[in-house]
Amino acid sequence: MAGSGGGVVSGGRQRGPPLFATEKPGRMAMAAYRVSAATVFAGVLLIWLYRATHLPPGGGDGVRRWAWLGMLAAELWFGFYWVLTLSVRWCPVYRRTFKDRLAQSYSEDELPSVDIFVCTADPTAEPPMLVISTVLSVMAYDYLPEKLNIYLSDDAGSVLTFYALCEASEFAKHWIPFCKKYKVEPRSPAAYFAKVASPPDGCGPKEWFTMKELYKDMTDRVNSVVNSGRIPEVPRCHSKGFSQWNENFTSSDHPSIVQILIDSNKQKAVDIDGNALPTLVYMAREKKPQKQHHFKAGSLNALIRVSSVISNSPIIMNVDCDMYSNNSESIRDALCFFLDEEQGQDIGFVQYPQNFENAVHNDIYGHPINVVNELDHPCLDGWGGMCYYGTGCFHRREALCGRIYSQEYKEDWTRVAGRTEDANELEEMGRSLVTCTYEHNTIWGIEKGVRYGCPLEDVTTGLQIQCRGWRSVYYNPKRKGFLGMTPTSLGQILVLYKRWTEGFLQISLSRYSPFLLGHGKIKLGLQMGYSVCGLWAVNSFPTLYYVTIPSLCFLNGISLFPESHCNVVTVQWSGGMHRGCGSLEGSPHTSWQPSTHSAEYWASESGFNLTVKVTDLQALERYKKGMMEFGSFSAMFVILTTVALLNLACMVLGISRVLLQEGPGGLETLFLQAVLCVLIVVINSPVYEALFLRRDKGSLPASVARVSICFVLPLCILSICK
Numbered sequence: 259m260a261g262s263g264g265g266v267v268s269g270g271r272q273r274g275p276p277l278f279a280t281e282k283p284g285r286m287a288m289a290a291y292r293v294s295a296a297t298v299f300a301g302v303l304l305i306w307l308y309r310a311t312h313l314p315p316g317g318g319d320g321v322r323r324w325a326w327l328g329m330l331a332a333e334l335w336f337g338f339y340w341v342l343t344l345s346v347r348w349c350p351v352y353r354r355t356f357k358d359r360l361a362q363s364y365s366e367d368e369l370p371s372v373d374i375f376v377c378t379a380d381p382t383a384e385p386p387m388l389v390i391s392t393v394l395s396v397m398a399y400d401y402l403p404e405k406l407n408i409y410l411s412d413d414a415g416s417v418l419t420f421y422a423l424c425e426a427s428e429f430a431k432h433w434i435p436f437c438k439k440y441k442v443e444p445r446s447p448a449a450y451f452a453k454v455a456s457p458p459d460g461c462g463p464k465e466w467f468t469m470k471e472l473y474k475d476m477t478d479r480v481n482s483v484v485n486s487g488r489i490p491e492v493p494r495c496h497s498k499g500f501s502q503w504n505e506n507f508t509s510s511d512h513p514s515i516v517q518i519l520i521d522s523n524k525q526k527a528v529d530i531d532g533n534a535l536p537t538l539v540y541m542a543r544e545k546k547p548q549k550q551h552h553f554k555a556g557s558l559n560a561l562i563r564v565s566s567v568i569s570n571s572p573i574i575m576n577v578d579c580d581m582y583s584n585n586s587e588s589i590r591d592a593l594c595f596f597l598d599e600e601q602g603q604d605i606g607f608v609q610y611p612q613n614f615e616n617a618v619h620n621d622i623y624g625h626p627i628n629v630v631n632e633l634d635h636p637c638l639d640g641w642g643g644m645c646y647y648g649t650g651c652f653h654r655r656e657a658l659c660g661r662i663y664s665q666e667y668k669e670d671w672t673r674v675a676g677r678t679e680d681a682n683e684l685e686e687m688g689r690s691l692v693t694c695t696y697e698h699n700t701i702w703g704i705e706k707g708v709r710y711g712c713p714l715e716d717v718t719t720g721l722q723i724q725c726r727g728w729r730s731v732y733y734n735p736k737r738k739g740f741l742g743m744t745p746t747s748l749g750q751i752l753v754l755y756k757r758w759t760e761g762f763l764q765i766s767l768s769r770y771s772p773f774l775l776g777h778g779k780i781k782l783g784l785q786m787g788y789s790v791c792g793l794w795a796v797n798s799f800p801t802l803y804y805v806t807i808p809s810l811c812f813l814n815g816i817s818l819f820p821e822s823h824c825n826v827v828t829v830q831w832s833g834g835m836h837r838g839c840g841s842l843e844g845s846p847h848t849s850w851q852p853s854t855h856s857a858e859y860w861a862s863e864s865g866f867n868l869t870v871k872v873t874d875l876q877a878l879e880r881y882k883k884g885m886m887e888f889g890s891f892s893a894m895f896v897i898l899t900t901v902a903l904l905n906l907a908c909m910v911l912g913i914s915r916v917l918l919q920e921g922p923g924g925l926e927t928l929f930l931q932a933v934l935c936v937l938i939v940v941i942n943s944p945v946y947e948a949l950f951l952r953r954d955k956g957s958l959p960a961s962v963a964r965v966s967i968c969f970v971l972p973l974c975i976l977s978i979c980k
């Protein structure tokens with residue numbers, strides 16, 4: 259039972275070897291990175307110097323002077339933002355877990371029970387089949403079923419989703435033993451059958467096809483019920499719950515529902531092999547028109563309360579319904595952090611990265627997620643405070659519920675709810691905890707649970723937990739813990755960006771900003787780390803300036819860059835560069851520019867716009883081929899297309915002007931072109947950073963090729979312009 263390695267006795271338990279390790283990048287990688295950073299910094303200084311020393315004189319050419327000052331301001335901001343980013347990116351750390359040691363130090367009985375929350379909000383945008391595939395994937399975790407409790411919160415209170423969940427509870431009896439017997443991955447049946455075409459090792463074709471048929475039958479039944487919108491008179495499974503829906507029931511006006519579909523206490527809750535099943539609970543909060551429900555944050559807090567009477571596990575994990583578990587060992591991995599006797603005491607939450615199944619490598623919209631996952635998050639972790647972003651995160655219940663960290667506090671990992679055995683009674687208690695009025699005059703949403711009143715409630719919640727003294731950890735294993743869906747049309751992506759940038763800016767400007775809230779409580783590096791995202795939106799102003807004013811000036815023969823025909827570079831750079839370098843490595847700068855400034859300007863009204871999860875297959879194909887998809891019309895495109903048209907017009911008119919009037923310049927031009935080259939390198943610096951600090955470096959030739967592309971590309975663009 260106890261580990262034999264350690265030997266220090268603490269609290270009656272033998273202290274075993276550490277359950278996780280923290281690693282830093284290799285010395286060479288760090289050195290290369292710092293050298294590259296230093297050169298970029300030199301470039302930034304040169305640009306500032308050039309701007310400052312070549313300020314056009316006032317008087318006659320006043321326009322040029324003002325435009326020039328504007329450029330200086332924009333470049334100062336970019337430089338400042340870059341320095342901020344750089345400081346934050348100084349010390350990434352990577353975590354590794356030892357699950358074998360966990361198994362040596364703790365018997366299965368000693369492991370904590372875990373509550374898993376899945377949120378859904380709309381059966382149209384989030385089809386029930388998607389939701390239950392996620393639910394099934396977490397039900398099939400490699401963990402003791404008696405210690406696993408899954409809760410689905412349905413903010414639409416849809417009987418269709420409830421029906422699908424009933425079907426899932428039946429299907430789980432076949433699916434879970436199948437997964438465990440053959441060590442199937444991933445354990446979302448939808449993802450599994452979409453990916454895998456032949457039986458796993460040791461499984462005969464007959465058994466496999468039976469499983470596949472069962473899944474197909476369930477899918478057909480659920481989809482036909484969803485399409486017709488009517489529940490069969492005699493549903494195949496569990497009829498008791500259905501009686502709670504009646505004619506007056508709508509998604510925005512209905513009483514609370516708590517329905518335990520699988521009660522692991524009951525004798526009959528077993529799979530086809532006779533093994534116990536995880537507890538499965540359906541919950542819909544009470545909804546009334548005009549009553550605040552606080553979107554996802556509200557439903558997570560409701561889940562915290564309902565689960566506290568049913569299972570009350572010390573560990574809580576939550577996922578969005580569009581994010582299935584891709585790794586059946588994630589719970590054990592996360593426990594390696596919490597249960598480490600030496601370093602685990604003050605860990606409040608363990609965040610997994612957000613990975614997208616449908617994001618292709620050559621992502622035309624430049625989802626910043628790759629750089630963020632591989633670089634920014636390990637850096638935040640290095641400062642002791644990975645942020646919480648709402649999905650794929652394991653929480654310590656006590657920390658989430660407002661406890662302030664203290665060394666004296668010892669977690670009782672084996673505690674469970676002091677539950678009555680009677681499911682009806684538990685449901686009744688649960689229902690009373692999720693009425694519209696329950697939270698009135700309480701600290702829920704303020705000091706307890708997930709925060710209210712901000713679109714990025716998750717991030718603020720995480721920050722608040724850190725301010726109470728808890729640390730957080732970022733864990734990015736090779737086999738991704740969770741896979742989700744990301745929007746693949748520009749319209750949908752703008753919705754997403756709008757929510758992010760709006761939320762981050764709101765945090766930065768509010769009293770919950772990392773500097774005010776975190777003052778004296780979290781490290782300065784971490785405060786700055788939060789600000790990198792927090793000030794992201796501000797970039798839109800200098801960027802907008804950069805993509806309009808130089809073009810307009812160019813058109814009017816006013817040069818804001820060294821020598822007029824270099825301006826072609828500028829135009830190229832604000833248009834073509836994004837595609838060229840940005841999509842190369844998924845740099846944040848790709849659609850960062852077109853999308854964010856539209857998104858930020860429209861970021862005015864708050865609320866939670868759901869992102870669409872139903873993928874249009876044809877659109878997906880086009881996305882994979884790298885074709886832009888605008889999706890439905892959105893006012894957000896106005897700025898985007900205006901800027902694009904403006905640049906196009908200026909480029910055509912401006913180039914013809916240059917060609918007609920001027921010949922190639924001399925030595926001076928050459929020097930100035932070099933300065934421009936540096937500028938381009940600066941703009942793409944995140945790409946380099948990602949290259950140097952990447953953990954999965956790949957082969958040497960590949961890295962050489964990548965690096966040379968980064969340096970050769972700006973040169974090529976320059977030479978094209980010559």
Ligand SMILES: O=c1ccn([C@@H]2O[C@H](COP(=O)(O)OP(=O)(O)O[C@H]3O[C@H](CO)[C@@H](O)[C@H](O)[C@H]3O)[C@@H](O)[C@H]2O)c(=O)[nH]1
Nearest residue numbers: 377378379413553554557578579647648649713866868869
């Ligand atoms: O009133 C609501 C609205 C949303 N949700 C759920 O919230 C989740 C996230 O919504 P989604 O539309 O998928 O948003 P995303 O853009 O994918 O969300 C990202 O950004 C959000 C913060 O803005 C985080 O909360 C999410 O975890 C993160 O994945 C989904 O499961 C929804 O069902 C609710 O439960 N109730």
Ligand SMILES: [Mn+2]
Nearest residue numbers: 578580742869
């Ligand atoms: Mn989502």
